[in-house]
Amino acid sequence: MKKQRRRMSLSRRRSVTGFVFITPWLIGFLWFYGKGAIQAVLFSLSTMTMKQSGGYQLDFAGLDNFKYVFLQHATFNQTLVSSLMNMLIDVPLIIFFSLFMALILNSKFKGRAVIRAILFLPIIMSSGAIRDSIAMAQQTIMGGVAAVSSEAAASESGVNVQYLMNMLMNLGFPATLSEYLIAAVGRIFDIVQASGIQIIIFLAALQSVPGNLYEVAQIEGATPYETFWKVTFPMVSPHIVTNVVYTIVDKFMNSDIIDVAYDMAFSSYNWSVSVAMSLISSFAVCIILFVITKAISKFVFYYN
Amino acid sequence: MKATIKERLGQIDREHLRRRLGRGVTGFLLGLLKAVILIGISYIILGPLISMLSSSFFTPADLKNPVVVLFPIEGTLGNYTQVIHTMQYPKTLLSTVIYVSALTFIQVIMCSMAGYGFARFNFPFKKLLFACVVLTIVLPADTLMLPWYMEFRDFDVLGILHLIRGSGVNLLTSPIPIYIMTTLCCGLRSGLFVYIFNQFFRGLPKEIEEAALMDGAGAFRTYFGIMLVNAMPAVLTVSIFSLVWQYNDTFYAQLFGVPTNLLMSRRIATVQETIGNSLNILDTAVTQLYLYAAVILMLVPVVIMYCVMQRRFVEGVERSGLVG
Numbered sequence: 088m089k090k091q092r093r094r095m096s097l098s099r100r101r102s103v104t105g106f107v108f109i110t111p112w113l114i115g116f117l118w119f120y121g122k123g124a125i126q127a128v129l130f131s132l133s134t135m136t137m138k139q140s141g142g143y144q145l146d147f148a149g150l151d152n153f154k155y156v157f158l159q160h161a162t163f164n165q166t167l168v169s170s171l172m173n174m175l176i177d178v179p180l181i182i183f184f185s186l187f188m189a190l191i192l193n194s195k196f197k198g199r200a201v202i203r204a205i206l207f208l209p210i211i212m213s214s215g216a217i218r219d220s221i222a223m224a225q226q227t228i229m230g231g232v233a234a235v236s237s238e239a240a241a242s243e244s245g246v247n248v249q250y251l252m253n254m255l256m257n258l259g260f261p262a263t264l265s266e267y268l269i270a271a272v273g274r275i276f277d278i279v280q281a282s283g284i285q286i287i288i289f290l291a292a293l294q295s296v297p298g299n300l301y302e303v304a305q306i307e308g309a310t311p312y313e314t315f316w317k318v319t320f321p322m323v324s325p326h327i328v329t330n331v332v333y334t335i336v337d338k339f340m341n342s343d344i345i346d347v348a349y350d351m352a353f354s355s356y357n358w359s360v361s362v363a364m365s366l367i368s369s370f371a372v373c374i375i376l377f378v379i380t381k382a383i384s385k386f387v388f389y390y391n
Numbered sequence: 392m393k394a395t396i397k398e399r400l401g402q403i404d405r406e407h408l409r410r411r412l413g414r415g416v417t418g419f420l421l422g423l424l425k426a427v428i429l430i431g432i433s434y435i436i437l438g439p440l441i442s443m444l445s446s447s448f449f450t451p452a453d454l455k456n457p458v459v460v461l462f463p464i465e466g467t468l469g470n471y472t473q474v475i476h477t478m479q480y481p482k483t484l485l486s487t488v489i490y491v492s493a494l495t496f497i498q499v500i501m502c503s504m505a506g507y508g509f510a511r512f513n514f515p516f517k518k519l520l521f522a523c524v525v526l527t528i529v530l531p532a533d534t535l536m537l538p539w540y541m542e543f544r545d546f547d548v549l550g551i552l553h554l555i556r557g558s559g560v561n562l563l564t565s566p567i568p569i570y571i572m573t574t575l576c577c578g579l580r581s582g583l584f585v586y587i588f589n590q591f592f593r594g595l596p597k598e599i600e601e602a603a604l605m606d607g608a609g610a611f612r613t614y615f616g617i618m619l620v621n622a623m624p625a626v627l628t629v630s631i632f633s634l635v636w637q638y639n640d641t642f643y644a645q646l647f648g649v650p651t652n653l654l655m656s657r658r659i660a661t662v663q664e665t666i667g668n669s670l671n672i673l674d675t676a677v678t679q680l681y682l683y684a685a686v687i688l689m690l691v692p693v694v695i696m697y698c699v700m701q702r703r704f705v706e707g708v709e710r711s712g713l714v715g
Contacts, residue, residue, distance in 0.1 A: 107508075
């Protein structure tokens, strides 16, 4: 009896300690996200008019904004569906590619540090200030004759896709699979650009696998293939979840749907519709994340 | 009898030799495949960068010369000196480095604590709260821009300042809002970092921490002394991401109006315009050369930092390999 009470108090103490650890996050969440999200929901449920003095006025409008987004806006539904589809198509490619690259980079070879540094570059190049300034510079210069010539060059140097398709079909590949693979080859540039973060996460995961597990596997006489599936893969599996989550969110943040909402706010000056759009698309992404992480987590190995 | 044993031994020897030879060939082929893949991918990444690097040494005459492809005929370092002058490179870099490293330090400590709390403790509503972490990753910051802006224009903690002075403080046009948000795990992609730390801590064996608790170490000592050291790959990974993203960030800096002369990311957004206006160059193709020089100058510090940290990466891992 006495023993049980003590254990209760210990687990109670553990839970209090845990709460202390997350307190800063909780305060920040309630303060910035909680409050902000309530305000955002309020915005989306009302029409907002800017006042001359610099403030704004809200008039309650019910679900009008949502009705407008779904029923009247010209491109929202289509863009949402196509953005989500693109996202789902790219995720497995990026995950496989980055795991593969991380495995290669984790093995020993000459010039490893250089290659790692090179694979790190897209992370800087494809985010924030550098990407924006380059994109802006190229926007002003592209167009007119330059655009035509570069387009012509691109079409000429491209791979003969039709020929490859026919070849794969003759080999007995299912048509959808070969289309998917060829589309993937065509987007290899985007995939490499979008995999920088995932490669580094996998690399860190691979390096935190305790070395003695490999020793045991070797002593037991496991082949490299078995070692991969019995040791490496389970140990890395939690980070597959991380990378899936990151990839989905990253694709979502760079998708057209965000631009549609952004234009609504800053070109059409219709803030409340824009917020409604963001809420709808975020909700859709949350559902996708929930379903996918639930599905994957069956195969994930955790110590506890 | 003897002969058969000898024969058998010879057979085994030959088989062994053949297998080793086979392994050598496959090994060579695999190595070749690896090299081809790595070189190809490096080319995909480096291609645009190489043309940018070579363009940054072009003079306007080189740019217009159709013979010039990668190597400039005249060539100049003038683009670089001009950009260094306009961006006040050393000064801006120094203030950026201080700002970014402070933010990274805060972010790593706070996010790792939250991640640890979620990974290793049980408390009521844990699943719901962790779903909230995922929500902060997903929700586009654009949506919350306006509420955040309003919050810091009239900053107040639980109405205390309103009681004392009658009004809040306007914290805009300073980096203070960013520091506050980062400390409370709401900074740039903090949600993602909490998630990454959570996954890493869940992957560490429980015995490490139990041993420390047995020895009578408190929760915070266990955390800083043992868990954080064992999660070194995670700490380094998150530090690298945090450094790069903060260094490159324009969203928060613009939203809160951080002064342009403080940050590289703000400088680079305006450098092309500024040089075009001050030197009276109308051709955007020419001012673009300056932008390329600026991009290279902005890349160099980060790449050096990554190379240094990456070496630590391996060391840290070898150290943490002792446990587990």
